[in-house]
Amino acid sequence: MSNILLGATGGIACYKAVYLLRLLKRAGHAVRVVMTKDAARFVGPLTFETLSESPVYIESLRGAPIDHIALSTWADLFLIAPASANTIAKIAHGLADNLLTAALLATKADVMLYPAMNEAMFLNSATQTNIETLISRGYFVAKPASGELACLENGAGRLAEPEEILEQVDIRLAIGRFKPLFAGKRFLITAGATIEAIDAVRYISNYSSGKMGLALALAAENLGGDVELIYGARPLKSGLKNTIYAKSAEDMRQAVLERVEKADVFIMNAAVADYTPRHPNREKIKKTADSINLELVKTVDILKEAAKLKRRGQFFIGFAAESENSEENALKKLKDKGVDLIALNDVSNHEIGFNSDYNEITAFFADGERVVFAKQPKRILAYRFLLHAAERINSR
Template sequence: MKGKRIVVGVSGGIAVFKAAALVSKLAQTDADVRVILTRSAARFVTPLTFQTLSRNHVAVDTFDEKDPSVVSHIDLADHADLFLIAPATANLIGKIAHGIGDDMLTTTLLATQAPVMIAPAMNVHMFENPIVRENLDKLSRLGFRFIEPGSGQLACGYVGQGRMEEPENILEAVEKFFREQGELPSLAGKRILVTAGPTWEAIDPVRYLTNRSSGKMGYAVAEVAAEAGAEVTLVSGPTTLPVPWGVRRVDVTTAEEMFRTVMEELPQADVIVKSAAVADYRPVETAEQKMKKSRDAMTLHLVKTKDIAAEIGRRKEGRFFIGFAAETEQVEQNAREKLARKGMDLIVANDVSLPGAGFDGETNAVTVFDAAGEVLRLPVTAKREVARRLVGLLAERLNGKELDERN
């Protein structure tokens, strides 16, 4: 935490007193803490309190430009390694979700490129309001991180979820964020193309062929690679997952759409991570109208889809290529054959029939192979941790490759 630049945004609610304790705890870690108060927040706790606790000037007014050499809200936006909003009222969350910048805090938020962590605080009925939930869901999809509010007695007298998480727990979340970042190798300057999720192959307007992939593994790889400094493009099949912070997502539906998009993006990439579970077959014809249940049996005529991995292998021209193999038997044999057949540099294999290693879960168990054999084996582990290990392995291989090329 020492020297980490944290901008704390404080909006107006009774939980502002907790924000003062939080700023004090952050400052005690030797982080560089800057505070922005809304005018409503300043009516609960004075700017002087936060100035004393943070040992830095507190910003309230967008037009209060104390240093003529900089524009304050842009300077603060650029300053941040992390933007932490605590407490975040329903009003502030609504403004962020709709891109409104009408005060110092919201204007700075619009300008920052730093990850944003939000700790909501409000009445339980406000927190459950469908409009507020929609705003929270939207921000989550856009990659904002949330520290869920606690449940219990609220200042308004109600009992339920809505009170801001305790300062020590928020501090722990912030420390974890920086700890994980600090452990990552740098992929700065690298352009990484990741594919994730399933594809849908239409049978008629209401039915399609697909698989059980959730996209969680590929999204985790994209998120961690971006945190390591890479420029990440994520080509995603249909999922409900939020876009990781700092990642450019391109949405596709069918195998054909994914093929075209990947081929368009390939020339700009240094690394390709193909984790999408692309359909191997699609219906020869798609019915224009819903097919009625008129017979006891129905035959679908299928044709192979284009092999994206094989085409990447043919066109990779020195790019580093990581593939995935979801198997149910002979995992090593099938994975190593696929590695060679598709021109991959690494392949991540998992037995999806094992508990904790299948589709749509939060964990995975993988073995990574290169042309020489096994290079990494992970037991059942959180998918984000699997992604961290894969990014670490990727960085090692890229560094080794660059050394070989220089020699």
């Protein structure tokens, strides 16, 4: 578990930092809190002090129980949430006029910032330029969420939810620092299961939850990519701005074919039905006959069809969920479908794959490299997988 220095700055979203502190502690991290004077006007230091089981630091006066250097060397991770426009500007310019900014200037720890402010403040070119400076310095700066803001306007500027911040902290601690390697790259990613109607109320589907595809989409976005996610039926909350929903294999096919040309990277992770009822019944089939025959016809292989449209510069990744002869089938898919990478997961192992939070993948690259990603949370695996493929993706 890690030493996390939680910095809170002046904004209404400070109240969420209280819950974040609780989650960080519950996850086993040691947390110390440093606040700006303005933050202390929004939430009393006593609350943070009680929950962190440690004094809260605000002033950097001589004789204070701890100074900015001691604080900054203690931390493995410096997490600023919420990060005000004012503090972001100060950090971007190397100012150190309070304990928080002084500790930040002195730290060698990894830094993550979660901006929270009114949308106009966030979109102001001054703030945007400051954020770019921080990103170029290797800091992680989260995209604020959209929704109702403290000023009662709607827009981008909300502090991310504490659960989401905790998850990103755990990922960052596991992966280490990364740069927005995919800046300017457009990703098209499919996720989840399709459903094929039998009649008005019944369908054929599979156990895919879309967790892996969603993890890939979030990782690609945090690595700087522009992501469009095509999510199958029964989607989880994606949190991504560009999410398109596709219910059946045919809906998924159309959604992919309409968009794939514009993508630099296409990841076909959805578990699309291989067969669909030939004549779905418009009404609910009555339970009168002792048995019924359901005729199924093969659906179109979306990855194969999309790969035929593949142009130079594009990178295509397919996922293969196999339960037997896995490796042989994965290599066959790599060749038959004309893609750059096939990621194999063995769905006969119930501890990983469909619907699990964990996965284990063997990646087969078209150039012959083969890499095993051992069992780990999908949210972390997605980063390791994309980071491994990054050089090849970016050399296109």
